[in-house]
Amino acid sequence: MTHEYFRTYRIANAVDTIMRDPFSHLRHLEGLTVDNGIFDFLPHWQQDSALHKFIRFVADEILMNDTDGPTRVPFGPDPVYPDWILPVDAAMLQFGIIEEPLFFIPDEPAPGRIPGSEGDASEPSDPYHVVNACYDYLLNLRCTQVYEDLMSRITDEVFYVMFLNRRALANLNQFLSGYVEEVASDHSNADEASLAELLVRDGELKRVRPPMWARRAVFYRDRGRCTSCGTDLSGLIDTLSVGNYDHMVPLARGGLNDVTNLQLLCENCNSKKSDKVEDPSNRYRRWY
Numbered sequence: 001m002t003h004e005y006f007r008t009y010r011i012a013n014a015v016d017t018i019m020r021d022p023f024s025h026l027r028h029l030e031g032l033t034v035d036n037g038i039f040d041f042l043p044h045w046q047q048d049s050a051l052h053k054f055i056r057f058v059a060d061e062i063l064m065n066d067t068d069g070p071t072r073v074p075f076g077p078d079p080v081y082p083d084w085i086l087p088v089d090a091a092m093l094q095f096g097i098i099e100e101p102l103f104f105i106p107d108e109p110a111p112g113r114i115p116g117s118e119g120d121a122s123e124p125s126d127p128y129h130v131v132n133a134c135y136d137y138l139l140n141l142r143c144t145q146v147y148e149d150l151m152s153r154i155t156d157e158v159f160y161v162m163f164l165n166r167r168a169l170a171n172l173n174q175f176l177s178g179y180v181e182e183v184a185s186d187h188s189n190a191d192e193a194s195l196a197e198l199l200v201r202d203g204e205l206k207r208v209r210p211p212m213w214a215r216r217a218v219f220y221r222d223r224g225r226c227t228s229c230g231t232d233l234s235g236l237i238d239t240l241s242v243g244n245y246d247h248m249v250p251l252a253r254g255g256l257n258d259v260t261n262l263q264l265l266c267e268n269c270n271s272k273k274s275d276k277v278e279d280p281s282n283r284y285r286r287w288y
Contacts, residue, residue, distance in 0.1 A: 006091045008157045015162065018058065032057050038179040042198050044208045044257040048057050051260045053156045054172055056151050060142070063088045067134035072105055074179075086134060088146040088150070092228065096154050097146050103137045106130055129164065164221060164239070169260045170248045172209035174277065177254030184254070204251050214259040215245055226266035227281045228273075233266060244270040248280050 017023045031037075032054070043051050050119040066087045074082035084105040093097045108130060141147050162168055186201055200206050210218075224234035224242075233243035246265045249255035252275045263280050265273065 001129040003157050003160070004094050004153075005157060006154070007059075007062070007087070008096050008154070008161060011055065011154065012158050012161045014062065015058050015158065015163070015172075016168050018196070019175060022171075022175040028061065034177050036183075038176070041176055041256060041258070042180070042195075042205065044198070044206070045211050045214055045259065047213070047259075049159070049260050050172060050176060050256055050258045051159055051162060051169065052155050055155045055162075057156050059151060059158070063091075063198060064135075064138060066168055067138050068131045074099055075104075086138070088138060088147075091154070092146060092150050095150060097149050097153075102141070102146075103134075106133050120131060122168050157202055163217075163260070164284075166248070166263055167282055170280050173249040173258065173261045176256060177249050179254075180256065181254035204254070205249055205257055210245050210257075210259070210262060214262065217259055218245060218262045218264055219243065221266055222264040223285055225264070225285070226269055226281070227263045228265055228269040230283070231266040231269075233264060245271060246270050249277055253277055260267065 018029070022029060063086075071087055072084045073087055075085045075090070076082045083101075085101045086103065089098070089101045089103060093101065106129070145243065150228050181204075183195075184204055198205055219233075220282060224233055224243075244265045244267060247255045247257075247261050248263050249261055251257070255261055
């Protein structure tokens, strides 16, 4: 697929910032886990990973915030008096999802005269007229297929940028682990049958071998080397070296069976880490 990089790095930076200190953003993150929303993260090895879900949530929040601020994008051939559109329409145009804007930001209404008043006084215009119009448009747009297509494109691009950042991925999974442990220990309001397929008796997710697509993604991201000590695990140099796909946040600590929760470790480093939660290595090989 082609990338357009429309606000990709802004959204990636927002995701990383939130994950560095999620408890400072809990009010904004409630929508992610409220009403048993954490259940969406529990099924094993979803290709719509935990990071995909989180990116989509943050991107949607950013586009919604664009409706009540000064953010707008010029549109049309006239550079002096252009029409103005919201960033969400600009994004759909850039991705080729739509051919023409679906909404133009209205002008501020002119103050109206109050008949019979002394000097024909002016009635102030509604200060929220434009904001309300923009908000209503995006609220309705969120229920459409074109918006789903936009979220899918944005999410894929931001995921591509962020998947290399193991620290950010570990932070995300550490944040989610608290909710996973809560669900695993007390799921009285949940569908017992569906949870029984996911959990083991002591209240953690079952250990399920990563599928080939997940192992390949992590192997090539980590360039076939132990992320901790750098041992080559490709089998080209040492055929006896065995790679382990380690859960950065262990299942016993609320970790997910999710591609974003995996790192490549050698047997020795994996044995030392065991079921502890440790910051993943931030060492990366140069590309040349």
